[in-house]
Amino acid sequence: MQRLGCGAAALLRRSQGDGAAAALVPQLVRSYATTQMTIRDALNSAMDEEMARDETVFIMGEEVAEYQGAYKITRGLLQKYGPKRVKDTPITEAGFTGIGVGAAFQGLRPIVEFMTFNFSMQAIDQIVNSAAKHHYMSSGAVTCPIVFRGANGAAAGVAAQHSQCFAAWYSSVPGLKVLAPYDSEDARGLLKAAIRDPDPVVFLENEILYGEPFPVDEAVLDKDFVVPIGKAKIMRSGSDITLVGFGKMVGYNLKAAELLEQEGISAEVLNLRSLKPIDRDAIAASVRKTHRVLSVEEGWPQSGVGSEIISIAIEECFDDLDAPPERVTGAEVPMPYAQNLEAAALPTVEHVVAAVKRMMGK
């Protein structure tokens, strides 16, 4: 039985076009929200405030200084903090990643920007074998407080080598912390927490959401606002099924929950925020309440984050389950370029709705 996504028929029904992302931003503007903030501004302000707070924080990467970032996430920082703290580097991922790791060993707090996480593959040895393990191998004598951040996951129209999710890769590695923000509150609070953290943090952003505005309340704008690492957030409470996701998929799940509500199904939406450590207790508590769990991710199915979510549900609350856990994932192929095929390779809100209805027997 095919449990990956909703099968070919559903794939072909997927709506196409670039407007999809905008339509998925939830319209649940909280009454106390006072400001709209884009993800880009959330990330930018988080780095700006942390650089002002701690002079050991510096940024390095390709195009981060003069060009202000390929996606303008480092806008204005060179002008404010100068070229010693906002470093353009030669095009060698293994170089600036390794140099960042060495600088972290020596007491600085580097933020290494990958133009996209696809390019982090050229430096993954430095992340996995050096950054993640040095604290353990030095018996705790040397810490490696570094943030690796950049766009992760499917972009639009850039095909196989620019559209893939590395959440499962990095979240399997002991010694790394892995965060994936969904909205501007997450982006600000998690990035500030990552920069202050003593361990190496992989921070997975989403290119398509950079320009997306989200409501933020005043507390989020405080310069000391941080989101705790390792804690998931219930974005919407429900009683029939738990939809677990991270990053952009949280928006899909919120939209799906709205549609399901119209059909009398109450879905709880859990935003993981942290993929390592993963909030096992929050996942288990929600599943014990709803008795069903569906994991939604853009990445590939085998050994994916969804595999972990389902394992947690089975290990922690097997007897509470009223239906086999399922997952909606990207298709297990390199990302095609052609617009119709690209669309068919990615999860949609319709997939989520269809999977939930199947699990509910409706």
Added chain:
Amino acid sequence: MDFPGGSVPFTPTLTFVGGTFSPRAPLPCYRTIDAAGHAVGEADVPHVLGQDTAVRMYQTMVKLQTVDTIFYEAQRQGRFSFYMTSSGEEATAIGSAAALTNDDVVFSQYREQGVILYRGFSVQDMAHQCFGNMHEQGRGRQMPIHYGSKALNFHTISSTLATQLPHAVGAAYALRLDKKQACSVAYFGEGAASEGDFHAAMNFAATLGAPVVFICRNNGWAISTPATDQYRGDGIAGRGPGYGMAALRVDGGDARAVFNATAEARRIAIEEHVPVLVEAMSYRSGHHSTSDDSSRYRAAEEMRQWRARDPVTRFQRWLIDQGWWDDAQDTAARQEARREVIQALETAQKAPKPPLSAMFSDVYAEMPWHLARQQAEVFAHVTAHPDACPADIPVK
């Protein structure tokens, strides 16, 4: 003409350079002591090697040779899993170490145990590490010979070749930002210089203006791959100018030359905020490791000739020429080193192993709840079933 990439003159001549078109003479190899152990009269010696330092260097070389010989045998007897000797390269490690201060930050490969020994790591520390016992500073995490000491500013070894080179550049950049009068020092072999990380480190060090001294031990062999298959062109030092970096080739078997080369490279790096590349020409007299038998791929005659050029004997002769050392002192030093090494191994072998808790600590700066839970499960299990936990593993 001013191109964005640099100001260059034009020429009507179509001439390729390098390769087979205009082979250049190799960079010469700086030395101050000849093969027979006598001082080279006209040699530049900007950093005079005094008696106290010279004798300490020699004593450390004797100790290093003794450690290598006896630890190697101990591994062959199955007392621990792995070992690598630095035979033939003692003068490179000790000569360079003596030119550094303990404020300089060392990122070494895995054949520079002489450097950490000179900086103050004891033979007993080495024995504890190789046995991975509870006294070991690294809590039994690293494989043998992967020494490290925060107090001695010597980073624990990364087995993955050349990864330490970008680290050294990053640390040097941090030292520069802190305005410290210190540099970082990166050691590597000519085989590691073929890794992409070598290029990354060289280019970044040059463009960042990072005070790093890169010390390549060109010992002729990367396991079974000879240096002649490792590169074309003029070795490793020959690459320095291509990166816009000062470079020097030195006789790695001449401890005084290595001392001077390193001291001068260190001075330039710190005063001018630039990286410097030093290539020490030497020979790996031993096998790559205890997992290797080099007689299968290199000629016995080659090995015999190089062993006859033992750099420790060469330095000893120079010391005797200075009137700073004699045969009686030599015999006593070797006997004392042997006694110390054998005693250290016995002590280390008898010491208890690290506790189970050492498996879980230090994965993160603070233990996250998921590891705390897994550790608690293990503790509960071995408490409930004491027979499940081997008697030689303490729990906490």
